[in-house]
Amino acid sequence: MTVSVATSPDEPAGVPSGWESVHAPYRGLRGPLTRAEGLLNTRSGSLALWRRLADAVGDDEACCAAVNDLLAAGVHGLRILPDHGRWRVALLPSPGVEGEEVAALQALALLVEAGGWSRLRRCDRTGCEQLFLDWTNAGSRRVCRRHDRNR
Numbered sequence: 001m002t003v004s005v006a007t008s009p010d011e012p013a014g015v016p017s018g019w020e021s022v023h024a025p026y027r028g029l030r031g032p033l034t035r036a037e038g039l040l041n042t043r044s045g046s047l048a049l050w051r052r053l054a055d056a057v058g059d060d061e062a063c064c065a066a067v068n069d070l071l072a073a074g075v076h077g078l079r080i081l082p083d084h085g086r087w088r089v090a091l092l093p094s095p096g097v098e099g100e101e102v103a104a105l106q107a108l109a110l111l112v113e114a115g116g117w118s119r120l121r122r123c124d125r126t127g128c129e130q131l132f133l134d135w136t137n138a139g140s141r142r143v144c145r146r147h148d149r150n151r
């Protein structure tokens, strides 16, 4: 299953597709999850709500509150869409919010729903502050992509 970025007026933009993806190894979500990692590790500009989530890592309730605030700010609705003989729920971006950011948020929420908050972690390498999303089968990744020699 691939990530589809819908571009027609009938489909919301930047929505990851496929229920099949919502379990390890999350293939269909990897594009938007990588985007979410980028947003989590960006410490500048207008990404205050993503920064709040980054600062909350390790505290599940604070992470939950931060993600819900991101959803409230970035999403103005849901649609259900036909997708290759199945159905998928798509988030609709709020005005002024990039579809890509909403896709990243949707992928992060789906990963946490399937795998828990431990899928959102800080790199174990001493001195490294990078956050990463762990989409491995076992949830066994301990270091960020930069420090992972096996990827």
Ligand SMILES: [Zn+2]
Residues within 6 Å of the ligand: 123, 124, 125, 128, 129, 130, 143, 144, 145, 146, 147
């Ligand atoms: Zn690292």
